[in-house]
Amino acid sequence: MPCPYAGEQQFSMSIQSKSVIVGTAGHIDHGKSALVEALTGTHPDRLAEEKRRGITIDLGFAFLEENGVKFGFVDVPGHERFVSNMLAGAAGIDLVLLVIAADESIKPQTREHFDICRLLGVTRGVVALTKSDLVDADMLGLVRLEVEEYLRGSFLERAPLVPVSAKTGAGLDELKMALHTAATEIPGKDAARHFRLPIDRAFAMKGFGTVVTGTLISGSIGAEDEVELFPGGKRLRVRGVHSGGKSIERAIAGQRTAVNLAGIDHDAVKRGMTLATPGRFRTTRRIDARLTLLPSARKLKHRARVHFHAGTAETIAEVFLYGERVLSPGQSALAHLRLQDEVLLQPGDRFIVRQFSPVFTIGGGVVLDPLARRPTLRDAGRTSFLETLETGRRDEVLAAMAERTLLGLAFEEIVARTGWVDLEIREAAQSLARSNKLKIVSAEPLILVGRKSFQESRLKIGERVERFHKENPLSPGIAREDLRASLGRRVRPETFRAALEELAGEKKLDLQGELVKRAGTQIALLPEEAKAKEEIERAFGDAGLAVPSVKEVLGKLSVEARRAEKLLQILLREKSLIRVSPELVFHRDALARLKEQLIAYKKAKGERLSVPVFKELAGISRKYAIPLLEYLDRERMTRRAGDERVIL
Ligand SMILES: Nc1nc2c(ncn2[C@@H]2O[C@H](COP(=O)(O)OP(=O)(O)OP(=O)(O)O)[C@@H](O)[C@H]2O)c(=O)[nH]1
Ligand SMILES: [Mg+2]
Numbered sequence: 173m174p175c176p177y178a179g180e181q182q183f184s185m186s187i188q189s190k191s192v193i194v195g196t197a198g199h200i201d202h203g204k205s206a207l208v209e210a211l212t213g214t215h216p217d218r219l220a221e222e223k224r225r226g227i228t229i230d231l232g233f234a235f236l237e238e239n240g241v242k243f244g245f246v247d248v249p250g251h252e253r254f255v256s257n258m259l260a261g262a263a264g265i266d267l268v269l270l271v272i273a274a275d276e277s278i279k280p281q282t283r284e285h286f287d288i289c290r291l292l293g294v295t296r297g298v299v300a301l302t303k304s305d306l307v308d309a310d311m312l313g314l315v316r317l318e319v320e321e322y323l324r325g326s327f328l329e330r331a332p333l334v335p336v337s338a339k340t341g342a343g344l345d346e347l348k349m350a351l352h353t354a355a356t357e358i359p360g361k362d363a364a365r366h367f368r369l370p371i372d373r374a375f376a377m378k379g380f381g382t383v384v385t386g387t388l389i390s391g392s393i394g395a396e397d398e399v400e401l402f403p404g405g406k407r408l409r410v411r412g413v414h415s416g417g418k419s420i421e422r423a424i425a426g427q428r429t430a431v432n433l434a435g436i437d438h439d440a441v442k443r444g445m446t447l448a449t450p451g452r453f454r455t456t457r458r459i460d461a462r463l464t465l466l467p468s469a470r471k472l473k474h475r476a477r478v479h480f481h482a483g484t485a486e487t488i489a490e491v492f493l494y495g496e497r498v499l500s501p502g503q504s505a506l507a508h509l510r511l512q513d514e515v516l517l518q519p520g521d522r523f524i525v526r527q528f529s530p531v532f533t534i535g536g537g538v539v540l541d542p543l544a545r546r547p548t549l550r551d552a553g554r555t556s557f558l559e560t561l562e563t564g565r566r567d568e569v570l571a572a573m574a575e576r577t578l579l580g581l582a583f584e585e586i587v588a589r590t591g592w593v594d595l596e597i598r599e600a601a602q603s604l605a606r607s608n609k610l611k612i613v614s615a616e617p618l619i620l621v622g623r624k625s626f627q628e629s630r631l632k633i634g635e636r637v638e639r640f641h642k643e644n645p646l647s648p649g650i651a652r653e654d655l656r657a658s659l660g661r662r663v664r665p666e667t668f669r670a671a672l673e674e675l676a677g678e679k680k681l682d683l684q685g686e687l688v689k690r691a692g693t694q695i696a697l698l699p700e701e702a703k704a705k706e707e708i709e710r711a712f713g714d715a716g717l718a719v720p721s722v723k724e725v726l727g728k729l730s731v732e733a734r735r736a737e738k739l740l741q742i743l744l745r746e747k748s749l750i751r752v753s754p755e756l757v758f759h760r761d762a763l764a765r766l767k768e769q770l771i772a773y774k775k776a777k778g779e780r781l782s783v784p785v786f787k788e789l790a791g792i793s794r795k796y797a798i799p800l801l802e803y804l805d806r807e808r809m810t811r812r813a814g815d816e817r818v819i820l
Pocket of ligand 1: 198199204206207227248302305339340
């Protein structure tokens with residue numbers, strides 16, 4: 173009988189298994205690749221040139237599964253000329269395997285690689301003292317002391333230091349155990365976030381087509397998923413996913429991942445590009461960041477050019493320092509980096525900077541705002557904003573972002589600038605709206621406006637309405653559209669609507685159809701104006717459909733022309749009178765009677781109506797008949813059909 177809990181057991185197994193990326197680091201020839209082979213059985217060097225020269229040139233990969241932990245190894249070259257390749261591999265690692273040959277001890281790239289790991293924010297690792305078979309115990313003890321001294325105060329201060337030999341196999345079990353312990357102690361990458369895979373290789377595979385590989389730094393990916401390729405924004409379909417040399421249903425964050433893509437040639441994909449969840453992200457050429465200079469570097473001047481490495485991407489950046497105009501060795505500062513190429517970056521992403529020439533690693537940092545605006549002298553609030561991005565809680569960050577976006581912050585903008593998932597954004601927005609720190613001016617699509625700018629919009633609306641009443645005492649209110657237009661493009665429609673509704677809810681404004689007025693506003697007509705207004709209405713009311721001209725009616729009044737025109741406007745706005753053509757105005761009741769006549773005609777005689785019959789029915793001449801019929805067409809009461817009308 174099948175075990176009823178078999179499924180559950182499998183489920184808990186899959187939760188227990190953890191995927192961890194281990195990156196090697198260390199000087200050339202210190203035995204990194206040999207050690208990876210000794211641990212996994214796979215020699216990571218792939219290229220013919222690597223085999224011929226006996227050195228690693230580009231990244232190599234290998235896998236090991238140990239007690240429920242899936243290790244993906246990224247083996248890097250130690251040669252100083254290939255540090256940029258090393259950087260593409262180091263970007264996604266969880267654990268560093270720092271390799272130091274016992275017969276040589278610490279060398280320049282030991283230091284450079286270790287500096288890079290520190291700048292990338294790697295928090296755990298293991299040190300392997302390789303080639304232990306080549307030295308005696310005294311020498312080993314000496315190297316151990318030297319290494320301990322070097323690592324003091326760093327994240328590897330308490331890390332295990334394991335003497336190993338790839339040649340004899342000594343120490344390998346101990347090293348595996350040390351790696352396993354470290355793997356279980358790190359938090360691991362988050363599979364629940366948006367999918368992001370910085371690409372380190374792209375090639376064509378016979379029978380498959382285009383395959384790209386990389387370290388899956390966030391989210392998960394499976395066959396049939398749609399992905400977006402950055403830069404460029406091309407949408408692609410995933411045909412299949414491999415990890416650890418096997419086809420799998422889904423790859424999750426923390427795994428070395430190969431993705432088989434449909435719809436693109438492998439030549440169009442390069443290292444440095446990124447695959448990500450579609451429709452969420454934007455590439456950037458300007459970032460705001462916390463930049464740290466290594467103690468060993470020279471001071472860095474404002475506007476210096478550097479090599480910039482993030483994820484698997486590499487470009488050139490110009491550095492603008494926000495504070496002091498020079499950054500001293502060992503110091504950090506808020507900085508703006510203008511990139512030569514488009515790169516997909518997210519807040520919290522680490523990057524490395526290398527001196528322009530001669531090239532060596534001088535520092536690195538963390539991205540705070542991946543879609544930063546060009547720095548301007550007027551933008552005095554930028555540094556405190558960046559400090560909020562650096563240390564603030566999610567809601568504090570969102571409030572600060574909304575406050576700095578006068579026009580309002582749309583959902584897509586929030587995602588692209590933060591990488592947060594939808595629920596995180598909605599929760600933060602709602603909690604801020606509840607505590608009145610910002611206003612949700614539209615829920616779907618979500619648009620947020622900072623408290624201050626929303627308040628300003630409300631004030632401006634109030635002022636405009638007041639001014640309108642002052643300048644137009646005979647007018648009942650300002651048309652919504654005119655009011656909105658008077659605010660210019662600084663207030664988006666959603667903000668305008670929300671502010672109007674709020675002001676109406678507080679009984680500060682009255683909304684009447686398309687009209688906005690100060691709450692309780694009555695047009696105060698003078699007695700002679702009220703009388704004249706009645707006279708106008710009566711003149712048209714009495715005329716039925718054979719209306720007099722506007723000029724004629726207004727000309728007979730005792731008030732002067734300008735006021736008479738205003739009074740006519742009031743009647744038109746109240747819809748007591750209706751303008752049918754530029755010259756002709758009718759009373760509402762006369763038009764209502766005409767519509768009733770048409771309905772009765774349709775019942776009695778059918779829907780078709782000629783112009784002569786219409787003239788007779790309404791008792792009017794052609795001068796009125798044609799504009800009235802055109803008016804009825806516009807009102808969808810009739811429709812023109814050749815020479816006739818169809819009553820609808
Ligand atoms: N005796 C001895 N030789 C070793 C050991 N590990 C590596 N070697 C030798 O040292 C040389 C360099 O080893 P690699 O593993 O290629 O060194 P690497 O650190 O990967 O070098 P790069 O990738 O070029 O930086 C090779 O000839 C290895 O056979 C070891 O434990 N004992
Ligand atoms: Mg190697």
